Amino acid sequence: MAKSLKTPILDFIAEQVHKQEILGLEKLLLESKLEQLRLDVDSAGS
Structure with missing residues (x-):
C-alpha cells in the first residue's frame, strides 16, 4: 500500500518542479x- 501511495506523490512533486x-x-x-x-x-531616444 505504501508503494502505491508513494508514486503519485513523487509524480506530483516532479510535476510541480x-x-x-x-x-x-x-x-x-x-x-x-x-x-x-x-x-x-x-x-x-539618443
Whole structure:
C-alpha cells in the first residue's frame, strides 16, 4: 500500500518542479525582452 501511495506523490512533486522550471524560463524570456525594449528605447531616444 505504501508503494502505491508513494508514486503519485513523487509524480506530483516532479510535476510541480517541472512547472517551476517552465515559469523560470518564461521569467528569463520576459526579462530579456524587457531589456531589449529598454535598449531600443534608449537608442531611439539618443
